[in-house]
Amino acid sequence: MKLLIVDDSQVVRSSIERAARTLGVDEVLTAADGETALSLFHTTWPEMVTMDITIPLLDGVECVKRIHQVSSRTPILVISALNNQQTAMKALENGASGFLTKPFTATEIEMALRDLIELAESMKK
Amino acid sequence: MHATDASKNQASGSLQVTATLEGLVLSRVSVSSQDIGFVLRGLFQNHPDLPGVIITLPDGAVSGLSKQEYFRQMARPFGPEVYNRRPIKLLLDHGVPTLSWMPGSTQVEAAAEEILRRSESRRYEPLLTNDRNGCPGIVDVHSILIALSQLSSIRARQMALILDTVPEGFLVIGSDRKILPGYSLSAAAMLGLFDLAGMTFDEALSNLDSKLADRVRSFVEILFNPALLDRLLEPANPVREFQARSAHGEPLHLAIRFKRVREQGCISQILVMIEDLTLRKRLENEATKLRDTAQMRFEVLTQLAGADPHHLPGFLDNFNALCQRLEKLEPGEDLNALRRRCHALKGEAGALGLSSFRTALHKAEDVIELDAPHRASMIGVLAELRAAAADLLTLARKLLSESSDPATASSSPSAVLSRFQALKKMLSLAVSEACNLTGKQARFELRGCFDMMSSRELGLLREVLQQLVRNAVVHGIETPAQRVAAGKPPEGTIIVAAREAGEFFEIITQDDGAGLDREALRNRAGESGEEISAEELIFIDGISTAQTLSELAGRGVGLGQIRESILIHGGTIAVHTQPGSYTAFQIVLPRTNQMHETADR
Numbered sequence: 001m002k003l004l005i006v007d008d009s010q011v012v013r014s015s016i017e018r019a020a021r022t023l024g025v026d027e028v029l030t031a032a033d034g035e036t037a038l039s040l041f042h043t044t045w046p047e048m049v050t051m052d053i054t055i056p057l058l059d060g061v062e063c064v065k066r067i068h069q070v071s072s073r074t075p076i077l078v079i080s081a082l083n084n085q086q087t088a089m090k091a092l093e094n095g096a097s098g099f100l101t102k103p104f105t106a107t108e109i110e111m112a113l114r115d116l117i118e119l120a121e122s123m124k125k
Numbered sequence: 126m127h128a129t130d131a132s133k134n135q136a137s138g139s140l141q142v143t144a145t146l147e148g149l150v151l152s153r154v155s156v157s158s159q160d161i162g163f164v165l166r167g168l169f170q171n172h173p174d175l176p177g178v179i180i181t182l183p184d185g186a187v188s189g190l191s192k193q194e195y196f197r198q199m200a201r202p203f204g205p206e207v208y209n210r211r212p213i214k215l216l217l218d219h220g221v222p223t224l225s226w227m228p229g230s231t232q233v234e235a236a237a238e239e240i241l242r243r244s245e246s247r248r249y250e251p252l253l254t255n256d257r258n259g260c261p262g263i264v265d266v267h268s269i270l271i272a273l274s275q276l277s278s279i280r281a282r283q284m285a286l287i288l289d290t291v292p293e294g295f296l297v298i299g300s301d302r303k304i305l306p307g308y309s310l311s312a313a314a315m316l317g318l319f320d321l322a323g324m325t326f327d328e329a330l331s332n333l334d335s336k337l338a339d340r341v342r343s344f345v346e347i348l349f350n351p352a353l354l355d356r357l358l359e360p361a362n363p364v365r366e367f368q369a370r371s372a373h374g375e376p377l378h379l380a381i382r383f384k385r386v387r388e389q390g391c392i393s394q395i396l397v398m399i400e401d402l403t404l405r406k407r408l409e410n411e412a413t414k415l416r417d418t419a420q421m422r423f424e425v426l427t428q429l430a431g432a433d434p435h436h437l438p439g440f441l442d443n444f445n446a447l448c449q450r451l452e453k454l455e456p457g458e459d460l461n462a463l464r465r466r467c468h469a470l471k472g473e474a475g476a477l478g479l480s481s482f483r484t485a486l487h488k489a490e491d492v493i494e495l496d497a498p499h500r501a502s503m504i505g506v507l508a509e510l511r512a513a514a515a516d517l518l519t520l521a522r523k524l525l526s527e528s529s530d531p532a533t534a535s536s537s538p539s540a541v542l543s544r545f546q547a548l549k550k551m552l553s554l555a556v557s558e559a560c561n562l563t564g565k566q567a568r569f570e571l572r573g574c575f576d577m578m579s580s581r582e583l584g585l586l587r588e589v590l591q592q593l594v595r596n597a598v599v600h601g602i603e604t605p606a607q608r609v610a611a612g613k614p615p616e617g618t619i620i621v622a623a624r625e626a627g628e629f630f631e632i633i634t635q636d637d638g639a640g641l642d643r644e645a646l647r648n649r650a651g652e653s654g655e656e657i658s659a660e661e662l663i664f665i666d667g668i669s670t671a672q673t674l675s676e677l678a679g680r681g682v683g684l685g686q687i688r689e690s691i692l693i694h695g696g697t698i699a700v701h702t703q704p705g706s707y708t709a710f711q712i713v714l715p716r717t718n719q720m721h722e723t724a725d726r
Contacts, residue, residue: 077357088361089340092347098357115354 001117002027004046006037006063007079008055012102016050016079019109023117034058041067046074048120050113051096053080053087061090068095075119077112079104146236146254147229149272150262155179158188158217162208165195176251176265177224180213187261188217189224189253224253224263237273240266294399298326300392302345315379315399317372326397333369333377348383349392355385366402378402421481422513423701423711426633428479440473441514444482448511451489451504464493480703485510544583545576548590555591556619559598566616567602567636569594573623578630579717585694586632586714589687593634593710594619596684601638601708611705613637628716629696635709641702663700664688 003025007013010032017028029044031037033056041049049067053060064076075097080087088099097119100112154172156164158180168178169192177191190213198204198221208216217223227236231254240248252264284307288295294312297305306322313321316329326345331338340363347353347361359365364381371377380402386394447466450458471486485506492503549571556569575583602608602617609615623632646662664684691698696714 075352075354077354086340089343089347089363092350092353092358092361093343097352098354099360100357101360112354112357115356119352119354 001025001048001120002029002044002046004037004041004044004049005030006032006034006050006055006060007052008032009052012052012079015106016109016113019106019113023110023113025113025117032056034060034063037063038066042070045071047124048116049074049076050116051076051078051091053078053091061087061094064091064096065094073123075116075123077116079112144233144272144276145229146227146231146233146252146264146269147256147262149233149264149268150229150254150256151176151251151265151268152263153179153261154263155181155187155261156213158182158214159212161210161212162205162216163210165190165213166199166205166209169195177263179253179261179263180217180223182214187253189226189251189261189263190216190221191224191250193250194222222247222250224251226253229254229256229262233269233272233276236264236269240269292401294397294401296321296326296397296399298345298395298397300349300394302326302349304329305394311401312397312399315377315401330364332372333379334367337363337367337369345383345395348385348395351387351390351392358383376403378406418509420701421509423699423709424481424703425479425510425513428477428481436473436477440470440477440479443470443473444514445511448504448507451493451500451507454500460493464490467493480706482510482514544578544580545571548575548583548587551587552590552594552621556594556598559595563599564604565598565602566605567598568616568618570618570620571622572620573632574625574630575623577625578623581717582630582694582714585690586712589691589712590621590632590634592687594621597634597636597638597708601636601640603639607639611639625716626713630714630716632712632714633709634712635707637707640704640706640708641700642704664698 001024003020005013005016005020005028007016007030013030013032017030020028027046029040029046031040035057037049037051037055038058051060051064055063060078060080064078067074067076072095076095077098077100078088078091078096079100079102080091081102091099098112098115100108104112152175154168154175156168156178165178169175175192177189177194180188180190182188198208198216227239231239236252240252243250249266251266252269253261254264255261288307288309291309292311294309294315296308296312299305302325304321304324304326308321313319317332318324318329321329325342327338327342330341344361344363348358362381362383364379366378366380369377369379378401380400382398382400384396384398385392386396447463447470450463450466467486467490471483471490474480474482474486489503489507492500552571553569556567559565560567575586578586597619598617602619603611603613605615608617617637619634619636621632621634623630625631641663688698691712691714694714696712698710698712700708700710702708
């Protein structure tokens with residue numbers, strides 16, 4: 001399983017990566033801004049993505065939209081500190097598969113990733 | 126015939142939801158397999174409504190033949206000639222299809238399902254069954270179907286009754302986004318509507334809040350997308366908890382949850398649960414307000430206890446006078462002059478260390494020249510302070526008279542008076558001992574009505590107060606150097622004061638030290654402490670903010686045990702703190718009656 005983590009915070013990236021590794025994700029790619037995220041997506045084709053909303057160069061909702069346009073079967077988990085329903089809804093309407101608010105606990109991220117992996121696996125079939 | 130009995134039974138509507146085949150038996154007419162075929166012909170010709178007969182075999186086994194099957198055999202070439210004059214057994218030997226058997230305890234629904242699985246040509250064949258005594262009987266398919274329809278109408282009535290009476294708001298959104306007819310009456314009532322069926326959920330909500338309804342419409346669309354993750358949709362729920370106004374303008378506090386029903390990879394329905402939190406929220410708000418008032422009063426009390434008693438009454442009188450002026454503000458009043466009075470009084474409050482008053486007056490100064498609504502809220506705050514102060518002014522006066530010279534208090538018998546002095550001596554000793562060991566400086570004051578307490582109360586308080594003043598030196602008062610750096614006098618002050626409040630004594634121990642370090646307490650408490658306030662944590666033994674467990678604080682009993690012994694005496698203890706300025710413990714003890722007291726002596 002290949003996971004792309006997009007977040008401008010090193011701390012958040014590594015905590016998501018740690019959780020993903022414990023769940024058996026063997027390949028993890030990371031990006032700190034929207035443009036890197038998109039080019040990385042197009043070159044590596046990960047099976048799932050976690051996406052921060054407030055990232056430099058290209059915002060998360062836009063990234064979700066573009067990824068969804070080229071690969072609608074890739075599940076995207078939006079992780080954002082913006083705890084407002086409008087942002088969540090906008091991301092979901094643009095093709096995200098789920099929404100998690102920051103800060104999250106270890107259990108929360110683990111549960112969310114588990115759902116994401118399950119979804120990615122069901123998409124492969 | 127049994128036939129008529131059984132059908133009457135059904136018509137009377139005595140059917141239970143748990144009805145079984147046994148109760149539907151239509152006929153128990155039986156023949157022996159050794160009877161000749163004419164017997165069957167006679168039965169079926171004379172009783173046209175007989176669905177079939179039971180055939181008993183010589184070994185006691187039972188079989189059954191339907192009327193339809195019998196006539197089918199008779200219609201065959203030479204049928205009557207072959208069977209009429211020979212034993213019925215021959216029919217069975219020739220492999221004529223017999224009735225299928227189902228136990229009498231089979232539920233009506235299960236039987237109906239079984240019937241639907243039959244082939245078209247044999248669908249209406251009656252069933253062979255038995256009652257609980259093993260006695261065979263024949264059930265006709267039509268009576269099963271009639272019972273089934275009766276059952277479903279009973280179920281529907283029960284469901285309707287449930288939906289009409291449950292307090293929960295419950296409804297189902299179908300895949301066409303419309304609300305299905307089976308919703309609870311409470312759901313309609315909460316949304317302020319008579320009929321929800323056929324509406325979309327956002328239409329139903331638009332009655333309460335049209336903007337919210339728009340967001341709900343988008344959310345419902347998202348919910349119907351099967352590719353999205355159930356658990357991770359909740360943060361997007363715009364109506365997880367929200368406030369609105371009912372059609373009658375009453376405030377309403379609702380929480381709405383959605384549950385998706387998946388069928389073959391699609392979202393077929395969404396269950397919606399609406400919870401009315403209005404009453405709970407109102408109670409919560411009232412409790413919070415009550416607690417805030419109590420907290421404020423307490424702060425005022427501790428501030429008063431620390432203030433110079435000779436200047437207090439004068440300040441409170443001036444404060445009262447200002448409040449009265451503000452409440453009865455007349456048009457054309459010189460607001461600027463009032464503002465200057467606020468400012469002057471604020472200075473006085475600061476000098477006396479009355480921070481609640483200082484803060485309130487500071488705000489008052491700011492808004493005094495603004496519009497009426499601003500002033501109204503400010504006057505509200507001042508009025509609360511004033512009410513608190515009025516109660517406490519009495520106490521202040523009492524403290525003033527008692528602290529000036531306790532020996533002249535005429536009402537106190539000398540034996541009890543010596544208790545007051547003994548307590549004072551003991552606590553002063555504890556303070557100075559602790560000071561010597563820690564290199565800190567502290568002044569100790571004992572005030573109030575300890576002379577009115579029984580030996581029982583004093584016995585408890587001796588232990589408790591000794592530990593609290595020691596704690597005050599060790600944990601509360603800073604070193605002289607720290608104090609000077611913080612702009613305080615090098616010598617700290619520890620005050621223990623008591624007052625009577627109806628059937629209770631209230632005892633306060635206050636130091637003007639660094640206050641509780643909430644952060645450090647939380648850290649020590651670890652994750653488990655997140656739910657508990659810092660004020661609660663210090664009463665949990667084993668959680669202490671002291672960097673090193675000092676010999677003194679470690680000696681004696683912990684705060685947890687102190688609280689326990691106070692609780693045993695029917696009292697309470699609470700802590701109040703202001704980082705950088707004070708920590709105060711408030712003990713409330715019920716008074717023991719005087720009879721008890723005399724017996725004690």
